[in-house]
Amino acid sequence: MAEFDRRRKRVCRFCEDKIDTIPYLNDRLLRRFTNERGKIVPRRISGTCAFHQRRLTNAIKRARHLAILPFASEVYR
């Protein structure tokens, strides 16, 4: 139970690292916030705060346009 509580209280990693402009060219960073289907991970799971989730969503969408991230993963197509 204690473990469960602690897992819920994940802090936003962008707040921790003090990153306000999320680099949309950084695929390794952004991939951490998409699942293997290429979907954006909701913040209730990733623990990202509302402010950064909005920015993150934007960055992921930009990255998709530039073919840095997939719109949908090849495996499931």
Added chain:
Amino acid sequence: MRTYETTFILGPQADEATFDRQVKAVSDLISNHRGIIHKEERIGIRRLAYPIKKYTQGYYTRFIYDADNSVLTELERFFKLEEPYIRYLTVVCEGNPDGMAEDFHRSSRRPQAVPNREVKEKPAVEETPAVEEQSRPTESPEVNAESVTEPRSDPEEATEEKQTESEADSTETKEL
């Protein structure tokens, strides 16, 4: 005048000289319209996440510059007309342009001496199955030990625990 950031992708079937010429065409266009280029960043050939115009690779370049918005319409026209430019994106540059470039470099290549967080989470991303096997067994005894209320005196142990936990978490999000 505003600071903009334009990234574009060139078709991969060309030599360095051709890339140079094509990149220069863009920088000329910006400076001919009284734009000031702060940074030209050649990211180079990179695999595309999905095929564009039947290409699977592309040559990425990014410009950070000050310009009037009239330049943007010109740029857009240019990119649409010219064949080798397969994709482009222009956004208003937020914050410190140098900082953004730094961020990109930091983790698109192998991280060297960077914040511990980057290093910590790296194995979880790259070798998911191996980490899964390792972290599961190590996690449970730790939690048990905690529930017996063992006094956590040394700080090393605490950080170690946190690490395995964050790894376990990220593997979990992968599974979903």
